[in-house]
Amino acid sequence: MKRSxxxxxxxxxxxxxxxxxxxxxxxxxETRGSAVRLREQAFAGSRAADxxxxxxxxxxxxxxxxxxxxxxxxxxxxxxxAQGFANVRAEKVKVPVWQRGIETGEVTAxxxxxxxxxxxxxxxxxxxxxxxxxxxxxxxxxxxEAKPTAVQGKIVFFNxxxxxxxxxxxxxxxxxxxxxxxxxxxxxxxxxxxxRSAGTDNERLPHTGMTRYDxxxxxxxxxxxxxxxAELLERLIQLGKPVRVRFTLTCRALPEAESAxxxxxxxxxxxxxxxxxxxxxLDSWDLGTGALDDxxxxxxxxxxxxxxxxxxxxxxxxxxxxxxxxxESGLAGAIAYAKEHAAxxxxxxxxxxxxxxxxxxxxxAWNAGPNALPVLTEIAEILSDIGAGELFPGGxxxxxxxxxxTAGVPLFGLQQDASRYFDYHHTANDTFDKIEPEALDxxxxxxxxxxxxxxxxxEPFEKIPAHKRKLTQF
Amino acid sequence: MKRSxxxxxxxxxxxxxxxxxxxxxxxxxETRGSAVRLREQAFAGSRAADxxxxxxxxxxxxxxxxxxxxxxxxxxxxxxxAQGFANVRAEKVKVPVWQRGIETGEVTAxxxxxxxxxxxxxxxxxxxxxxxxxxxxxxxxxxxEAKPTAVQGKIVFFNxxxxxxxxxxxxxxxxxxxxxxxxxxxxxxxxxxxxRSAGTDNERLPHTGMTRYDxxxxxxxxxxxxxxxAELLERLIQLGKPVRVRFTLTCRALPEAESAxxxxxxxxxxxxxxxxxxxxxLDSWDLGTGALDDxxxxxxxxxxxxxxxxxxxxxxxxxxxxxxxxxESGLAGAIAYAKEHAAxxxxxxxxxxxxxxxxxxxxxAWNAGPNALPVLTEIAEILSDIGAGELFPGGxxxxxxxxxxTAGVPLFGLQQDASRYFDYHHTANDTFDKIEPEALDxxxxxxxxxxxxxxxxxEPFEKIPAHKRKLTQF
Numbered sequence: 001m002k003r004s005x006x007x008x009x010x011x012x013x014x015x016x017x018x019x020x021x022x023x024x025x026x027x028x029x030e031t032r033g034s035a036v037r038l039r040e041q042a043f044a045g046s047r048a049a050d051x052x053x054x055x056x057x058x059x060x061x062x063x064x065x066x067x068x069x070x071x072x073x074x075x076x077x078x079x080x081x082a083q084g085f086a087n088v089r090a091e092k093v094k095v096p097v098w099q100r101g102i103e104t105g106e107v108t109a110x111x112x113x114x115x116x117x118x119x120x121x122x123x124x125x126x127x128x129x130x131x132x133x134x135x136x137x138x139x140x141x142x143x144x145e146a147k148p149t150a151v152q153g154k155i156v157f158f159n160x161x162x163x164x165x166x167x168x169x170x171x172x173x174x175x176x177x178x179x180x181x182x183x184x185x186x187x188x189x190x191x192x193x194x195x196r197s198a199g200t201d202n203e204r205l206p207h208t209g210m211t212r213y214d215x216x217x218x219x220x221x222x223x224x225x226x227x228x229x230a231e232l233l234e235r236l237i238q239l240g241k242p243v244r245v246r247f248t249l250t251c252r253a254l255p256e257a258e259s260a261x262x263x264x265x266x267x268x269x270x271x272x273x274x275x276x277x278x279x280x281x282l283d284s285w286d287l288g289t290g291a292l293d294d295x296x297x298x299x300x301x302x303x304x305x306x307x308x309x310x311x312x313x314x315x316x317x318x319x320x321x322x323x324x325x326x327x328e329s330g331l332a333g334a335i336a337y338a339k340e341h342a343a344x345x346x347x348x349x350x351x352x353x354x355x356x357x358x359x360x361x362x363x364x365a366w367n368a369g370p371n372a373l374p375v376l377t378e379i380a381e382i383l384s385d386i387g388a389g390e391l392f393p394g395g396x397x398x399x400x401x402x403x404x405x406t407a408g409v410p411l412f413g414l415q416q417d418a419s420r421y422f423d424y425h426h427t428a429n430d431t432f433d434k435i436e437p438e439a440l441d442x443x444x445x446x447x448x449x450x451x452x453x454x455x456x457x458x459e460p461f462e463k464i465p466a467h468k469r470k471l472t473q474f
Numbered sequence: 475m476k477r478s479x480x481x482x483x484x485x486x487x488x489x490x491x492x493x494x495x496x497x498x499x500x501x502x503x504e505t506r507g508s509a510v511r512l513r514e515q516a517f518a519g520s521r522a523a524d525x526x527x528x529x530x531x532x533x534x535x536x537x538x539x540x541x542x543x544x545x546x547x548x549x550x551x552x553x554x555x556a557q558g559f560a561n562v563r564a565e566k567v568k569v570p571v572w573q574r575g576i577e578t579g580e581v582t583a584x585x586x587x588x589x590x591x592x593x594x595x596x597x598x599x600x601x602x603x604x605x606x607x608x609x610x611x612x613x614x615x616x617x618x619e620a621k622p623t624a625v626q627g628k629i630v631f632f633n634x635x636x637x638x639x640x641x642x643x644x645x646x647x648x649x650x651x652x653x654x655x656x657x658x659x660x661x662x663x664x665x666x667x668x669x670r671s672a673g674t675d676n677e678r679l680p681h682t683g684m685t686r687y688d689x690x691x692x693x694x695x696x697x698x699x700x701x702x703x704a705e706l707l708e709r710l711i712q713l714g715k716p717v718r719v720r721f722t723l724t725c726r727a728l729p730e731a732e733s734a735x736x737x738x739x740x741x742x743x744x745x746x747x748x749x750x751x752x753x754x755x756l757d758s759w760d761l762g763t764g765a766l767d768d769x770x771x772x773x774x775x776x777x778x779x780x781x782x783x784x785x786x787x788x789x790x791x792x793x794x795x796x797x798x799x800x801x802e803s804g805l806a807g808a809i810a811y812a813k814e815h816a817a818x819x820x821x822x823x824x825x826x827x828x829x830x831x832x833x834x835x836x837x838x839a840w841n842a843g844p845n846a847l848p849v850l851t852e853i854a855e856i857l858s859d860i861g862a863g864e865l866f867p868g869g870x871x872x873x874x875x876x877x878x879x880t881a882g883v884p885l886f887g888l889q890q891d892a893s894r895y896f897d898y899h900h901t902a903n904d905t906f907d908k909i910e911p912e913a914l915d916x917x918x919x920x921x922x923x924x925x926x927x928x929x930x931x932x933e934p935f936e937k938i939p940a941h942k943r944k945l946t947q948f
Contacts, residue, residue, distance in 0.1 A: 057709055060587045067586075112541075113534045113763070116902065203677050204762070204902040228905040232763075235531055235906070288678070289587070289706075428590065428678040431702040432709070 027378050031456050035382050035449045038307055042445035043386055046307070049437035051079065052299035055282075056291045056432040063286040064326035065097030065257035072282045076262035076298070076323050083306050085264030085321065093336040095259040095326040098122055100286055101250030103223065105194075108132060109244040113232060116204050117194065117223040118287065119251040120178055120211040121329050126221045130248035131155070131192045137237050141184055152189035155245055156181070157196075159234055164200040168356070168418030174198040175209065182222035183214035193222040194245065196230035201423040204228050208285055209426045210329055221249050259283070259325040261333045266309040268317040268455060275320050275344065276455040277351035277409075278305055278447060279400045281327035288430030292357035292421065295432075298323055299440055300354040300414070304448035308455070315455035317349055324400040327355070328426075331399060331474060338403035345407035350454040350461055352412040353398025354447060357424070359417035360439045361446040363390030365397065368410030369462020379453050388446040390415065396472040405471060408463035412454075414447055501852050505930050509856050509923045512781055516919035517860055520781070523911035525553065526773035529756075530765045530906040537760040538800035539571030539731035546756045550736035550772070550797050557780050559738030559795065567810040569733040569800040572596055574760055575724030577697065579668075582606060583718040587706060591668065591697040592680040592761065593725045594652055595803050596687070600695045604722035605629070605666045611711050615658055626663035629719055630655070631670075633708055638674040642830070642892030648672040649683065656696035657688035667696040668719065670704035675897035678702050682759055683900045684803055695723050733757070733799040735807045740783040740793040742929060748791040749818065750929040751825035751883075752779055752921060753874045755801035762904030766831035766895065769906075772797055773914055774828040774888070778922035782929070789929035791823055798874040801829070805873060805948060812877035819881035824928040824935055826886040827872025828921060831898070833891035834913045835920040837864030841871065842884030843936020853927050862920040864889070870946040879945060882937030886928075888921055 025032070042048075059075050062068035073090055080088045098121060105115035137157045138144040144151060158177035163170035175198040182193045197207035206226040213219045225233065236243050262282060268274060280297030284290020305321045308314070325333030338345070350368070363383065366376055373391075380389040396402035397411035405411060416439075424430045454461065499506070516522075533549050536542035547564055554562045572595060579589035611631045612618040618625060632651035637644030649672040656667045671681035680700040687693045699707065710717050736756060742748060754771030758764020779795045782788070799807030812819070824842070837857065840850055847865075854863040870876035871885030879885060890913075898904045928935065 053709070057587075057706065058585050060585070111532050111534070113531075202907050203679065204905060205678060228903070228907045231907050232531065232905065235527070429702070431678060431706065433676050433702045433705050 025378060026374050026457065027453065031453065034311065035453055038448045038452055039382060039386060039445040041307055042441055042448055046303045046441045046444045048299040048303040048440040048444040049435055051302045052291060052295040052435055052440065053432055054079065055295040055298055056289045060289040061286045062282065062284050062290060064095040064259055064283045064329050066286065069259050069283055073260045073262055076282055079302065080262065080264035080321065084309060086267045088264040090260035090262050091340065093259050093261055093325040093333050094256045095332045096330045097254040097257045098329060099252055099254060101252065103249050105223065105245065105247035107233065107236060107243065108246050110239065110241040111236065115229045115245065115247070116206060116226045117229065117247060118206040118208045119249045120182065120222045120224060121208055122210055123222045123249060123251055124219045125251055126192065126247060126249045130246045131221060132244060132246035133191045135233065135237065135243045135245050137234065144185065148188045151185060153191050155192045155194060156185040156190045157194045157233060159196045159230055161196070162198055162200055162422065164419060166417050166419050168421060170200065171198060171422060178209050178224065179212050182211045182220055183217060186220040187214065187217040190220055192220050192247065195224050197224045197227055199227060199422050199425060199427065202227050203429060205427040205429050207426045208287055223247060223249060261325050261337055262323040264321050266305055266314060266319040269314045270316040272318050273347055274317040274460065275348045276317055276451050277320050277322055277348060277401065278451055279322045279324060279351060279353040279398060280355060281400055282323040283326050283328055285328050285426050287426065287428040289432065290430060291432040291435055292424055292430050293426065294355045296358050296435060296440060297354035300443045300447055303444045304451055307448050308452050315452055317455040319451050319455050327400055334400040334403045345404060345409055348404065348409040350410045350412060351397060351401040351404055352414060352447065352450060353401045354414045354443060355398045356414065356416040356418055357421040358434060358436045358439050359419065359421055361388040361443045362415045362417060363388050363392060364450060365392040365395035365413035365415050367394055367397065367464050367468060369465060371459065372410060372461040375453065375457055379450055382449055383446050386442050386445055388442060399474050402472050405464060405469050408469055410461040410464060412450065414443060416443060499852060500848050500931065501927065505927065508785065509927055512922045512926055513856060513860060513919040515781055516915055516922055520777045520915045520918045522773040522777040522914040522918040523909055525776045526765060526769040526909055526914065527906055528553065529769040529772055530763045534763040535760045536756065536758050536764060538569040538733055538757045538803050540760065543733050543757055547734045547736055550756055553776065554736065554738035554795065558783060560741045562738040564734035564736050565814065567733050567735055567799040567807050568730045569806045570804045571728040571731045572803060573726055573728060575726065577723050579697065579719060579721035581707065581710060581717060582720050584713065584715040585710065589703045589719065590678050590680060590700045591703065591721060592682045593723045594656065594685040594696045594698060595682055596684050597696045597723060597725055598693045599725055600666065600721060600723045604720045605695060606718060606720035607665045609707065609711065609717045609719050611708065618659065622662045625659060627665050629666045629668060630659040630664045631668045631707060633670045633704055635670070636672055636674055636896065638893060640891055640893050642895060644674065645672060645896055652683050652698065653686050656685045656694055657691060660694040661688065661691040664694055666694050666721065669698050671698045671701055673701060673896050673899060673901065676701050677903060679901040679903050681900045682761055697721060697723060735799050735811055736797040738795050740779055740788060742791040743788045744790040746792050747821055748934065749794050749822045750791055750925050751794050751796055751822060751875065752925055753796045753798060753825060753827040753872060754829060755874055756797040757800050757802055759802055759900050761900070761902040763906065764904060765906040765909055766898055766904050767900065768829050770832050770909060770914060771828035774917045774921055777918045778925055781922050782926050789926055791929040793925050793929050801874055808874040808877045819878060819883055822878065822883040824884045824886060825871060825875040825878055826888060826921065826924060827875045828888045828917060829872045830888065830890040830892055831895040832908060832910045832913050833893065833895055835862040835917045836889045836891060837862050837866060838924060839866040839869035839871065839887035839889050841868055841938050841942060843939060845933065846884060846935040849927065849931055853924055856923055857920050860916050860919055862916060873948050876946050879938060879943050882943055884935040884938060886924065888917060890917060
């Protein structure tokens, strides 16, 4: 079905092109008219979901260094070439390799119950035959560190409930335990860690994701329980008798492998060496098929650039799609891009990333110099017709482009409604049926309008002020 | 929190007891008043969810003949005794035993994809190393049987979408393929069967449940795909290239084992040998912890009877709780009860079953002689204050009590809102966090009111008319 909310605004844009320009406007009437047409074209029905579906169905899971990862690189190269992108290439990246293996769990006392769990990314294996110990439950590091000796030899269970929020703000506090819980508990001599999954669902599907060990303390095996299983364990602990759990993980690290950032361009008509980067990540976790995370983002940025490539008059600067390697388990693609393109980063006019699934776009986050705001305000006005007109100051843009901050590259993030994102994030449930093509069309419209304007305005965005060039740790 | 919607109706009932009886009413003012008090007591907060939680947490999965099944029998005996039931006993039942084993699946062409699937109950194993074949998709038996030779050696994929409905009416058409699909496809020489799970969710958790082989045709391995996986397979088939799947099941049948129907009674004050039976089933599938199916029903009937047992004046007839064995995988408990209590069935005044999870009660289904309707109409009036005042003519009452139909035992079914029931039914997701205690309180209220009135009215319900004594096949 074709959609159009803004015949009026299209007509107004066309009229303003013919008759009069708003003297306060920075965008020329022509630029504004082209941006509105791009928005309408994407909103009427784009191919973003088609690209996401193809990556999901033809490749599926694609954890860095896995066979699926190699297939994803081949798929991306073939797709960008077939869609007429210029300078299509794979820039090699060495990525860490980690394999999941067997994962089982059970409560052994005071009652027998199976537990559904999954190893945290990067976890070491349990001893052969599994790890069995009493479980101690905490919802903060303070509570655990208040009784350091009690933890020795035990399984620490971090049980922190994640809040559902449109902006995904519940994720940070919950995921903290996934990131550093095993290191913090290992430091106190714990034998292993279980966390309540960092998610907002109540499905029997645990959420994986990386943990970060501390090289100075023993690495202990760590897994996430599905939320129903975490609640079962919580109820059993509340009975007041000692609760024991056994779990077995056979996951392991393997030697580094080769992957690639895949790149394709719409070459700028006037300043081809100035770059507007549209980023998403090609890899995914292994449990699902990576539909939301991040085939959706790949679909959005490929389609936004493809639509710009079909314009009669290409924008002034080059629009570069970068499908990054290894976002999930090391950011090797992001690090390699920042390093290998260091000389070119002063000519990166902007970078934007799509990595928030299938939620409707709300607007743009931004971290750039002061001359960006009036342009963004006009972009936001154009996007308000599709409900994406908010501006959010600050942010890193996205994990893959966040490394560009130290060079001052203006960073933007496509902000999407994340209310449901963490129901599926990093689980087996991250599958294509969850994709909402209409929301991807809106996200494509927002990305295309932003990218086109950033590539077209005569004056580029000023760089991020020095005091705001802070690297975010993931 | 205490709840009360009907202070007015309580007061009215009390007044009617003191001053005047409705001349059209069949229930005496005292009976009506007691029924209203029972309703209010349960609605204010009952222990139904406590019993469900205990069975769920202390026992968990309890497939017939498994260690969990034996623990469930012990739990039920101990619980009924501790709650003061009379004549608590386990009536032995021989049950079939089937073990799940390993289950894996993958698409091997045109692309590689993992498939999440689970063996149908009773399925035979695949050949060692798995079964690999081309997949043919059908949404009806007619379509399959129109090309009988095409199916030979293939994996038949029954892909029938289930409709969500308050009354659960989408289940029948969808589950038909689980019940007889393997037999029908086996008859045509198919090598195996995959079905789209009979469920209304979109979670990556397949729905198990029994299949019925035909002794006259080869038994072929059969599994259910989760709905996202069924949709993936559907999309791959739509690409038009041959799609091949490999799946491995190591499930197997073992020798029969001993289980039991667990019984406890509130002995009637006047006619102790006349029985009002409250049924639920004690066993569950193995994937989840059987919270909705049917710890919820066990909680409802135990609590309804317990509340009746606490009345100052017990009802005229005996209220008998029967927690049936092996509802899920053979109905052996139901069949044994009907057989061993055959001599007593003429004195079964009524039987009602709770086996629809945690949905709010809507009312009562009924199949009985004509004198039941005016009494039921008064019961419905009492239950309308808690939203459970509908009457649904017909039905089998529930799988466990359905075998009593041939003896004409008046059969009633607690009708609950089943909108969400088939999101979780027979999956790993059937866990206690899905239980809504407030809805169980309402269901307990409805069951207690019905059971009390059925056990108290001077005239028992007339038997089911002969022409309505039809056995339902499950």
